[in-house]
Amino acid sequence: MSIILEAEHLTKIFTRRGSEPLKAVDDVSFQLESGETLGIVGESGSGKSTLAKMLTRLTDISSGTLRVEEKDITSLKRRELREIYGTIQMVFQDPMSSFDPRKTLGYGICESLRNRGMKKTEVDERVKQTLEQCGLSSEFADRYPHEVSGGQCQRAAIARALIVEPKILICDEATSALDVTIQKQIMELLQELKEKRGLSFIFICHNLALVQEFCDRVLVLYDGKNVEEGTTDKVILHPQNEYTKKLIESAS
Numbered sequence: 001m002s003i004i005l006e007a008e009h010l011t012k013i014f015t016r017r018g019s020e021p022l023k024a025v026d027d028v029s030f031q032l033e034s035g036e037t038l039g040i041v042g043e044s045g046s047g048k049s050t051l052a053k054m055l056t057r058l059t060d061i062s063s064g065t066l067r068v069e070e071k072d073i074t075s076l077k078r079r080e081l082r083e084i085y086g087t088i089q090m091v092f093q094d095p096m097s098s099f100d101p102r103k104t105l106g107y108g109i110c111e112s113l114r115n116r117g118m119k120k121t122e123v124d125e126r127v128k129q130t131l132e133q134c135g136l137s138s139e140f141a142d143r144y145p146h147e148v149s150g151g152q153c154q155r156a157a158i159a160r161a162l163i164v165e166p167k168i169l170i171c172d173e174a175t176s177a178l179d180v181t182i183q184k185q186i187m188e189l190l191q192e193l194k195e196k197r198g199l200s201f202i203f204i205c206h207n208l209a210l211v212q213e214f215c216d217r218v219l220v221l222y223d224g225k226n227v228e229e230g231t232t233d234k235v236i237l238h239p240q241n242e243y244t245k246k247l248i249e250s251a252s
């Protein structure tokens with residue numbers, strides 16, 4: 001297997017006028033293999049979302065190096081990032097707020113393709129196909145975010161991420177806002193996409209049962225630091241770090 005993403009000593013410091021600088025992500029290093037699912041766990045405020053945003057360059061990196069398919073993307077400028085978004089995409093926790101309420105889901109899903117100058121007929125066909133792959137009929141393209149359920153909206157958000165045919169999907173609590181049955185359906189969809197497309201996943205989730213079911217390896221963040229990393233069974237069944245032990249105890 002080849003390494004598709006490599007984080008070396010990633011650090012994020014938030015500075016705000018009138019308050020002490022905050023190290024939200026502190027010297028985090030890890031590798032993601034092609035086709036692998038890496039879970040990132042940790043208590044609220046441990047830096048999971050900040051790390052996810054660094055990996056997609058939605059937030060700037062204070063120090064360290066980030067490579068995607070061996071290309072150093074640590075300091076790429078906004079306009080240079082378009083190429084990277086063909087490889088790496090993100091799905092957020094709240095699907096409703098990730099779509100513009102005044103635009104149809106179809107409009108939101110194909111935005112990145114339009115920006116690439118693809119023809120309208122081709123774009124429409126891709127939207128239809130991708131929606132169907134995500135378990136929604138093509139008529140959902142004409143609906144507005146408030147006209148669909150949370151689960152359907154998350155499927156549309158996954159379609160929007162997949163339409164550019166990325167290799168890496170970062171899911172930041174992508175099922176946390178959904179009820180248990182819908183959560184299970186979305187997990188099945190992600191599993192199917194993983195098998196069919198050979199996608200690599202970074203799966204941020206506070207539900208350790210889901211992490212255990214879905215992830216090959218787990219990284220534990222505590223106070224912005226990578227305190228433990230290993231295969232899912234090793235970390236969850238035989239944790240070494242005291243903090244990981246507490247995290248697992250509190251979840252069971």
Ligand SMILES: Nc1ncnc2c1ncn2[C@@H]1O[C@H](COP(=O)(O)OP(=O)(O)OP(=O)(O)O)[C@@H](O)[C@H]1O
Pocket residue numbers: 014022024042043044045046047048049050051
């Ligand atoms: N834009 C920002 N400016 C300043 N501080 C921030 C910013 N974003 C996050 N933080 C701080 O960074 C730390 C890590 O936050 P982050 O959202 O990454 O944690 P998390 O593990 O994802 O938490 P949760 O599970 O609750 O979503 C927190 O102390 C948070 O207050």
